[in-house]
Amino acid sequence: MKDVQLDPTEESTYECFNCGTVVTAVAPGECPDCGTEMRNRGTPIE
Incomplete structure (x- = not known):
């Protein structure tokens, strides 16, 4: 599994x-x- 790198901006x-x-x-x-609360769909839930 790859780590997701998100840009906060x-x-x-x-x-x-x-x-x-x-x-x-x-x-x-x-x-x-x-x-x-909302979740970022690009971040996997484990």
Whole structure:
């Protein structure tokens, strides 16, 4: 498995843990729809 090198200033695709909303942003923080934490889809979940 390759390590993912992310540039924190580059836009990435994020997905909401709760409702599944997908946004493209630099660092959205909370979901715009439900306020839950978002995850970067480019970072693997283990």
